[in-house]
Amino acid sequence: MINLQSVSKKYRQGNDNYQVLFDVNLSIEAGEFVAIMGPSGSGKSTLINIIGFLDQHFDGRYLFNDLEVNQLDRKQHAKLRNQSVGFVFQNFKLITNQSVGENVGLPLLYTGLKRRDILNRVDEVLARVGLPDSANKLPKNLSGGQQQRVAIARAIIARPKFLVADEPTGALDSTTSAEIITLFKALNQEGTTVIMVTHDEQVAQGANRLITILDGRINSDQEVLHAGT
Secondary structure (H helix, E strand, C coil): CEEEEEEEEEEEECCEEEEEEEEEEEEECCCCEEEEECCCCCCHHHHHHHHCCCCCCCEEEEEECCEEHHHCCHHHHHHHHHHHEEEEECCCCCCCCCCHHHHHHHHHCCCCCCHHHHHHHHHHHHHHCCCCCCCCCCHHHCCHHHHHHHHHHHHHCCCCCEEEEECCCCCCCHHHHHHHHHHHHHHHHCCCEEEEECCCHHHHCCCCEEEEEECCEEEEEEECCCCCC
């Protein structure tokens, strides 16, 4: 599904160039649950921005389902992002004065779906993330873990090809973090491809594959062995 070939990324500041990624080669298949780890400044955020179609200015090739991503124009690139990827962030990014249902249904507002169909889909994904009957609540009345579940529901409602989760447990305590990772595992077992950036090794162990990045290069790429496997 995702195939990066010799991808490098430079930033220009004044007269100087700063290289953030060096010759990255990476393939991720549909249905994987991948964790990406690395220290601050290692390039993992830049890498995830390229994978998630937030950045199209890089050297090398990015093939997504055999489509050459870096040959798309700006409009095509934005369309691909909107149709293919759901995002989950550390700070939830919920609209505080809108209900849970309104937040979750937001990605469907401009799809042409009827209001009734949107409401049905909202109820479906809220039940899927363990928050049935929550559509009329306000985010501020939910716990941090519940707010992240709302954010995950919003990310999956348009049935994207994959999820990008950027430090999804960074604002949560260890118990709640474990619950969110359990939810990601369940979604993955149902067929959702998950690509997660984390600094927490324990959180990363919830994935099936762990990629570490250091100084802009992939340092290791290995299967995560779980108890009983």
